[in-house]
Amino acid sequence: MRRLALLILLLVSLLAVSSPITPDANRRSEEQTFLTYPEWFLVHSPAEYARYVTADRPLSDFPFWGHIRQLWSSYASVTEATASYPLNTGYHVMILVIASSTTIEYGLRLAYERTLGRLGEWLRGPAPTAEESYAARIAQDYVNFIRVLPWYEYDFVRAMHGLWRLPASGDSLFRKWERRYALSTEYLVKAGYGWLIKQATQASYGTELLTTLVVLDRQPSPNAQLPDFHPLQTLPDGRQLVRLPRYEAFSPYAEALAQQGTNFREIAGNPPQAKLLLTILTPVSWRPGSNQDQLLFEQPLLTEPTRKRVALVTRVGLLGERLRQLHSQPVELEHIYDY
Incomplete structure (x- = not known):
């Protein structure tokens, strides 16, 4: 009986971790x-x-x-x-x-x-x-x-x-x-x-929301350069639900948070294993390293023959790690497509 109770407790804990924290009104589908x-x-x-x-x-x-x-x-x-x-x-x-x-x-x-x-x-x-x-x-x-x-x-x-x-x-x-x-x-x-x-x-x-809700794996340090960062809820396990700007501003905010060592657990209700598209601008000779990302396509910058656009598919849970890796390479983050 004791083992059964422990098993039920473990299952309940796993379900609590995997259930989206983001409210329904702020979720957007993965595609x-x-x-x-x-x-x-x-x-x-x-x-x-x-x-x-x-x-x-x-x-x-x-x-x-x-x-x-x-x-x-x-x-x-x-x-x-x-x-x-x-x-x-x-x-x-x-x-x-x-x-x-x-x-x-x-x-x-x-x-x-x-x-x-x-x-x-x-x-x-x-x-x-x-x-x-x-x-x-x-x-x-x-x-x-x-x-x-x-x-x-x-x-x-x-x-x-x-x-x-x-x-x-x-x-x-x-x-x-x-x-x-x-x-x-x-x-x-x-x-x-x-x-x-x-x-x-x-x-x-209707009118599109100009913000997105994100779950981080920890509470980041205060940063005066992120004035639109708004913490909403801190969970018992240390994760934090926050509101970030959407569209163009999401990318620099994500970069700044990643450089603190922060990782993403949800973006617009999408869990760590959800796919996430980002594009980078690179020299034409650049090639992606051996990681878990998928190369979706490449496009030459037609008016800048020395550079190209590279579309990579990563995962929500890997975004922080990928941004830290890209930060040390001769590439420019163009955009993170935050659903």
Whole structure:
């Protein structure tokens, strides 16, 4: 009888450890770590574009078509990776909508920049016009914005008003007005399309949470550089339920916690054995070491031939260890796809 009681106690303890601590309202399903990648590619691609135009490189040479191929090939990879999960129909529909609209946008921009845009480049003087410099600033401002909030929240109307406040005369007059036409069209179309997407998204999904709940294996040391770290509950075994920022800010917070020796036991309700996708930017010669991670795919950075993007699949329970390993290598953590 005593042995039976001890066995029951052990089973109850194991169940308590394995049961998710994260409240139901803050849980997200495991396949979303893969399915969020196409969304985030539409952050990575504009970020590459912003770096490109800030360097005043010819827009007619920007690899729009290459980015279209990378978007769809990565979607194929994450679709294959989620084949064993229940079909997340809503997420796939959303990806198909944004991927198709991006394909149309990039295709039209490619056609324009290779024709009238290239003529404007040829007629331009040695220095960029005020419109080109303004477009580069807006491109970077847009990237900074969509790292935190949905793209359709960006104020494209404000961007257009700023464009038309620039002096209308000056050197390279054809290029100035060609850029005004191209940028005004882009900002107006995105403003209108963004408004439609915002209405549809809010009607279908409501407002997305900007935070995520995480269970850590221990209580980390206070860090003034993590102002949005909020402890919620400390468990008897020392684990701690905390609230962290979601999306872009999650990666630096996870890195900072990992460097303290902290490990993750749940992320958005997903347990230690759950798969977790992350991407890193590496030299083209870099190869992953022999560990338990899976190489999902690689993508060259088309405007930076010395670097590539590597998508790795790790586990929630291994994330802290992986981040500490990567910290000592010549790589840059691009993003952790926190469901």
